[in-house]
Amino acid sequence: MSKLTRRDFLKGSAAAGAALAGNALPGAARLLAQDNPTVDYWHGFIAEFVHAGFEVVLENFHQANPDITINPLTVPNSEFMTKFTTSVVGNAAPDTTMAAPTRIPDMVAIGGLQDISGRVGESNLMDTIPADRWDGATIDGAIYGVPSFMFVDWMYYRADWFEEAGLDPPTTWEAFTEAAIAMTDADKGRYGFGMRGGNGGQGFVVKVIESFGSPIIDDMGQPAMDFDKAVEALRWYTDLHTVHGAVPPSVANDSFRQLMEAFQTGQTAMLWHHTGSLAEMRTVLGDEGAFSTAVRPHGPAKQIASATPSYNGISMPGDGEEDASWEWISYWADINTQVDFLELTGYFPSSALVAEDERVQSNPLYAAAVATVDEVGPPTRFPGGPGWERNVVLPNFQRVLLGEITAEDAIELMMEGLEEAISG
Amino acid sequence: MAAAPAERRSGLSLLRSHWPAWLDVFAWVGRISETRYWAWLMLLPGFLLISVVIFYPVISGIWLSLHEYNLLRPARGQPFVGLQQFIDLLADEKFWLSLRNTAYFGVFNVINPFLLGLIIALALKRAVRGAGLVRTLILMPWFMPSVVAGHMWALLLDSRLGVINDILVKLGLLESYWPWFARTETAMPAILLVGLWRGFPFFALLLLAGLQSISQEMYEAAAVDGANAMSRFRHITIPLLLPVIVVAITLRTIAVVNSPDLMIILTGGGPGLATHVLSFYAFQTAYAAFDFGYAAALSVVMLGILIFFTLIYLRVAGVDRD
Numbered sequence: 001m002s003k004l005t006r007r008d009f010l011k012g013s014a015a016a017g018a019a020l021a022g023n024a025l026p027g028a029a030r031l032l033a034q035d036n037p038t039v040d041y042w043h044g045f046i047a048e049f050v051h052a053g054f055e056v057v058l059e060n061f062h063q064a065n066p067d068i069t070i071n072p073l074t075v076p077n078s079e080f081m082t083k084f085t086t087s088v089v090g091n092a093a094p095d096t097t098m099a100a101p102t103r104i105p106d107m108v109a110i111g112g113l114q115d116i117s118g119r120v121g122e123s124n125l126m127d128t129i130p131a132d133r134w135d136g137a138t139i140d141g142a143i144y145g146v147p148s149f150m151f152v153d154w155m156y157y158r159a160d161w162f163e164e165a166g167l168d169p170p171t172t173w174e175a176f177t178e179a180a181i182a183m184t185d186a187d188k189g190r191y192g193f194g195m196r197g198g199n200g201g202q203g204f205v206v207k208v209i210e211s212f213g214s215p216i217i218d219d220m221g222q223p224a225m226d227f228d229k230a231v232e233a234l235r236w237y238t239d240l241h242t243v244h245g246a247v248p249p250s251v252a253n254d255s256f257r258q259l260m261e262a263f264q265t266g267q268t269a270m271l272w273h274h275t276g277s278l279a280e281m282r283t284v285l286g287d288e289g290a291f292s293t294a295v296r297p298h299g300p301a302k303q304i305a306s307a308t309p310s311y312n313g314i315s316m317p318g319d320g321e322e323d324a325s326w327e328w329i330s331y332w333a334d335i336n337t338q339v340d341f342l343e344l345t346g347y348f349p350s351s352a353l354v355a356e357d358e359r360v361q362s363n364p365l366y367a368a369a370v371a372t373v374d375e376v377g378p379p380t381r382f383p384g385g386p387g388w389e390r391n392v393v394l395p396n397f398q399r400v401l402l403g404e405i406t407a408e409d410a411i412e413l414m415m416e417g418l419e420e421a422i423s424g
Numbered sequence: 425m426a427a428a429p430a431e432r433r434s435g436l437s438l439l440r441s442h443w444p445a446w447l448d449v450f451a452w453v454g455r456i457s458e459t460r461y462w463a464w465l466m467l468l469p470g471f472l473l474i475s476v477v478i479f480y481p482v483i484s485g486i487w488l489s490l491h492e493y494n495l496l497r498p499a500r501g502q503p504f505v506g507l508q509q510f511i512d513l514l515a516d517e518k519f520w521l522s523l524r525n526t527a528y529f530g531v532f533n534v535i536n537p538f539l540l541g542l543i544i545a546l547a548l549k550r551a552v553r554g555a556g557l558v559r560t561l562i563l564m565p566w567f568m569p570s571v572v573a574g575h576m577w578a579l580l581l582d583s584r585l586g587v588i589n590d591i592l593v594k595l596g597l598l599e600s601y602w603p604w605f606a607r608t609e610t611a612m613p614a615i616l617l618v619g620l621w622r623g624f625p626f627f628a629l630l631l632l633a634g635l636q637s638i639s640q641e642m643y644e645a646a647a648v649d650g651a652n653a654m655s656r657f658r659h660i661t662i663p664l665l666l667p668v669i670v671v672a673i674t675l676r677t678i679a680v681v682n683s684p685d686l687m688i689i690l691t692g693g694g695p696g697l698a699t700h701v702l703s704f705y706a707f708q709t710a711y712a713a714f715d716f717g718y719a720a721a722l723s724v725v726m727l728g729i730l731i732f733f734t735l736i737y738l739r740v741a742g743v744d745r746d
Binding site for chain 2 (some may be wrong): 081082085089106109110111189197198199248249250251252253254258261262265267383384386387388390391394395396398399401402404421424
């Protein structure tokens with residue numbers, strides 16, 4: 001049995017003290033970590049197949065950058081802003097984070113994202129990623145995120161049902177209404193359209209309003225809704241339920257999970273979502289032709305869709321971790337990274353080079369995304385926008401669906417809420 | 425013999441002259457322990473802890489409610505606005521609707537679990553065999569995190585795949601699956617059902633402990649005097665159980681009014697504003713609109729309501745007389 005000498009004891013105490021000091025004093029820990037930086041990364045890759053793709057990206061990054069350790073933390077999408085806001089206020093935000101364009105104005109306003117225009121300018125990223133795909137992360141000329149992949153809006157439809165009914169996928173809102181009614185057989189529990197009336201449905205309402213020609217804000221960021229056009233849009237959208245009964249009766253509580261289940265179990269014929277759910281759809285319904293993808297219909301003014309890049313930004317990196325943070329977020333814009341991720345998840349590349357890839361062009365399921373991606377831009381966004389959509393647009397949209405208020409009342413409340421959200 | 429104490433004092437003095445100066449603190453503690461300040465000294469750690477974890481957040485919240493503080497408008501800073509945000513609340517329709525929903529949710533999410541918990545506690549007190557196992561089993565809903573319970577019930581009551589809909593349709597009580605959380609008339613009752621399931625073990629456990637502390641001899645004496653079961657329940661069980669009931673209902677009310685978790689998971693405050701309660705309103709105002717000042721005002725109103733309720737309830741229940 002070895003004997004513990006006083007010198008051993010002192011050495012052990014010193015080591016323990018150093019370890020404690022390292023934990024207690026982040027600054028000291030950071031100094032130690034400069035040679036082997038650890039980069040915290042908040043992301044929302046929860047679904048199994050998406051997480052598997054993320055693991056591959058992580059592994060590849062580690063091989064390319066063995067000195068940098070990525071410390072990922074999964075944050076559910078619904079909880080992201082709560083946790084992120086708390087971490088920023090508490091001065092404990094992660095080094096890097098995934099960021100949706102609709103949230104970026106809020107994240108910047110609360111001081112949670114760094115201006116990375118200089119680093120972007122010094123890189124060659126602008127050469128491979130089209131200029132408009134940076135718009136979602138650009139505020140007052142400053143860039144706050146690097147596009148990693150894109151969620152391109154499209155429509156899933158039951159190809160077998162449409163074929164049976166002799167219908168083509170609708171391309172206009174009138175044709176969409178007709179198809180939704182034609183596909184509905186409430187006695188059999190089958191509905192034409194899986195409308196999102198629960199959480200997340202607010203974004204669809206805004207896109208429908210814009211597709212009818214009513215902007216939300218003008219170029220100066222001021223409220224610009226057109227009452228008549230917005231009412232016409234909301235009435236068309238809610239009539240699918242209140243007048244035509246072409247939407248499941250659970251619409252006011254239907255969110256992503258419920259709608260996916262309804263479509264996958266043969267209860268709805270059409271579903272609006274984006275490229276991010278393709279892998280799950282293929283896993284459940286297979287590639288035998290039960291479902292297909294189509295471009296979303298056009299409203300009177302424009303398509304009811306957007307192409308939403310997802311960004312990676314630098315939030316609050318520790319001393320000596322800025323360069324490593326940049327290495328990590330710029331790695332996501334690399335062609336090979338995006339191809340790897342696409343193959344495993346179906347998440348659409350943001351790089352123009354990858355979008356022309358043979359594997360993308362030759363897959364018929366991607367045709368709708370390819371046709372959409374150059375026609376539409378990112379969703380409307382402004383500081384306070386997500387709060388307005390969640391706290392004002394969604395509940396009033398639901399009240400119209402339930403017949404509690406009219407479309408006119410709802411739009412009036414939305415316009416008042418928009419004024420309040422922007423001017424405060 | 426008389427020299428012994430002097431020797432002891434002398435020994436202590438000798439020891440003192442050799443120990444480090446900081447050890448004098450023990451001598452000081454020894455001296456103060458003989459005085460009336462000792463009790464205050466003993467209370468100090470607890471007071472400091474309570475100050476950090478209770479007083480500071482409460483005072484900070486009240487301070488925030490008197491200031492404008494919107495994270496999206498950092499240029500404005502945090503100007504003092506006095507009671508303006510409380511005045512704004514008076515004209516806020518959503519506030520009044522949330523207050524009404526909170527009263528509805530609070531009352532039934534306390535009374536229903538209380539009644540079920542009381543029935544179960546009375547039954548468990550009588551049961552002999554397996555009572556311990558049942559006691560453990562009924563605690564399971566209470567152990568389960570709200571998030572897990574919420575998602576589990578969301579699935580049970582799902583309008584397409586829900587087992588409860590399936591059972592009700594098979595029993596002929598429903599013609600088709602009902603979207604419980606998507607209809608104004610059933611969204612809150614459905615949440616109350618989940619609240620009942622989550623809340624009754626808390627009451628059952630506390631009330632059972634209270635029941636077991638009541639002497640059996642009192643019931644036997646009352647029975648000898650001719651009191652029937654209902655009389656014994658009214659005149660023995662309820663009065664002697666009252667302190668436990670008061671504590672349980674007060675704690676449960678505070679927990680229910682302060683927790684928006686079931687709304688967040690099950691309905692998001694909807695459909696429309698059907699399940700929009702004050703705690704959810706404050707949460708959304710803070711974390712969706714980033715208006716922490718207004719959210720603090722909402723929270724302070726909730727605090728005031730809860731303090732008012734607790735004082736009234738304690739008075740009505742006659743706790744202060746005891």
